[in-house]
Amino acid sequence: xxxxxxxxxxxxxxxxxxxxxxxxxxxxxxxxxxxxxxxxxxxxxxxxxxxxxxxxxxxxxxxxxxxxxxxxxxxxxxxxxxxxxxxxxxxxxxxxxxxxxxxxxxxxxxxxxxxxxxxxxxxxxxxxxxxxxxxxxxxxxxxxxxxxxxxxxxxxxxxxxxxxxxxxxxxxxxxxxxxxxxxxxxxxxxxxxxxxxxxxxxxxxxxxx
Amino acid sequence: xxxxxxxxxxxxxxxxxxxxxxxxxxxxxxxxxxxxxxxxxxxxxxxxxxxxxxxxxxxxxxxxxxxxxxxxxxxxxxxxxxxxxxxxxxxxxxxxxxxxxxxxxxxxxxxxxxxxxxxxxxxxxxxxxxxxxxxxxxxxxxxxxxxxxxxxxxxxxxxxxxxxxxxxxxxxxxxxxxxxxxxxxxxxxxxxxxxxxxxxxxxxxxxxx
Numbered sequence: 001x002x003x004x005x006x007x008x009x010x011x012x013x014x015x016x017x018x019x020x021x022x023x024x025x026x027x028x029x030x031x032x033x034x035x036x037x038x039x040x041x042x043x044x045x046x047x048x049x050x051x052x053x054x055x056x057x058x059x060x061x062x063x064x065x066x067x068x069x070x071x072x073x074x075x076x077x078x079x080x081x082x083x084x085x086x087x088x089x090x091x092x093x094x095x096x097x098x099x100x101x102x103x104x105x106x107x108x109x110x111x112x113x114x115x116x117x118x119x120x121x122x123x124x125x126x127x128x129x130x131x132x133x134x135x136x137x138x139x140x141x142x143x144x145x146x147x148x149x150x151x152x153x154x155x156x157x158x159x160x161x162x163x164x165x166x167x168x169x170x171x172x173x174x175x176x177x178x179x180x181x182x183x184x185x186x187x188x189x190x191x192x193x194x195x196x197x198x199x200x201x202x203x204x205x206x207x208x209x
Numbered sequence: 210x211x212x213x214x215x216x217x218x219x220x221x222x223x224x225x226x227x228x229x230x231x232x233x234x235x236x237x238x239x240x241x242x243x244x245x246x247x248x249x250x251x252x253x254x255x256x257x258x259x260x261x262x263x264x265x266x267x268x269x270x271x272x273x274x275x276x277x278x279x280x281x282x283x284x285x286x287x288x289x290x291x292x293x294x295x296x297x298x299x300x301x302x303x304x305x306x307x308x309x310x311x312x313x314x315x316x317x318x319x320x321x322x323x324x325x326x327x328x329x330x331x332x333x334x335x336x337x338x339x340x341x342x343x344x345x346x347x348x349x350x351x352x353x354x355x356x357x358x359x360x361x362x363x364x365x366x367x368x369x370x371x372x373x374x375x376x377x378x379x380x381x382x383x384x385x386x387x388x389x390x391x392x393x394x395x396x397x398x399x400x401x402x403x404x405x406x407x408x409x410x411x412x413x414x415x416x417x418x
Contacts, residue, residue, distance in 0.1 A: 116385040124385065132389060158390040159407040165386075166379025171371040176325040176333065180341060181367040198368040206415035 016054045018044040020065050027107035031175050033114060063123045066115055069105045070131045073097055077138050087146030088204055094142060095200040098168040103192035106172045136161055153209045167199050225263045227253040229274050236316035240384055242323060272332045275324055278314045279340045282306055286347050296355030297413055303351060304409040307377040312401035315381045345370055362418045376408050
């Protein structure tokens, strides 16, 4: 393979995924999305200009990362909505799904906050339409079905949204409190799984009729 | 009053409170703690060197602001702990108190995050010892009393901490979701009060025996 061909190959889909994966690793390790293009390129074994080639800008890379990280959850949520399960079971699976996503990408909340911040920006619109709204609508549907079937008490879907998301994400956004309470700064898989069961149980009891 | 005397007066306790109050107003308006010393001084009708005089540095001012904003809540929490109330009522009042604090100082979570970030720093230690630990301990005590008296089911106090704080703060840390769901970017008092009742009800049902 000539050097030219090699460069072309690296500039392809592979380079793109390598860069996203490098950014994801760095953000997870540092517990922060404050990572430079140079660091990302170096971690991927590529060069900073390739980031511009693939994503146009750092914002472009951040948006692509957020889309990559939320894609799986959204697909699972769609599958969940189509399943023949009672609303309480769906809500439980949904809560586990959100926590699994944050456990996998602990920087995701920070990343979404940054991209959403400027409401007029294309990134913000893209995250709102592509992720936030489908999530809000799915949760509303599960809740309304549960109220109609008598499984849930009559609560406001808007309020439930803030309670569910806050419950699921806070443990992943406060290294210091995690350290105070568990002696570690990272929420390991076993802890995430236990917290997930507690969170789902507590919310389900909290909204049951 | 001579100019000299006026300057001395402004440099006193009054100037200090004016600066904290100006910082608090600006952060509330902007929905961000990203405010310059210059902006703070200008809003207070004072000069930037006075900030250094009173607080040593910007970090000093931020720590003083966090201490000012959390002081009232901590005093109320101490009073609550000393009251002759059953654990469920205490937990309910505690949850309302946290939400009232965030409603009053919507930038508080961001501010605490920033100050806590560097765990080795004096600010972080100060917030941990002076605010986070007393909060954790009070909540643990209420929960354990409630488990002992049979009001609460047997849940882990560490898990409850993340659920309660996440439930209370998320609505105040996501302007975009608030806008999507309520059409406004700020959580007004009426909304905060309604959310507070929902959050306390849901958590109490969620942990009741």
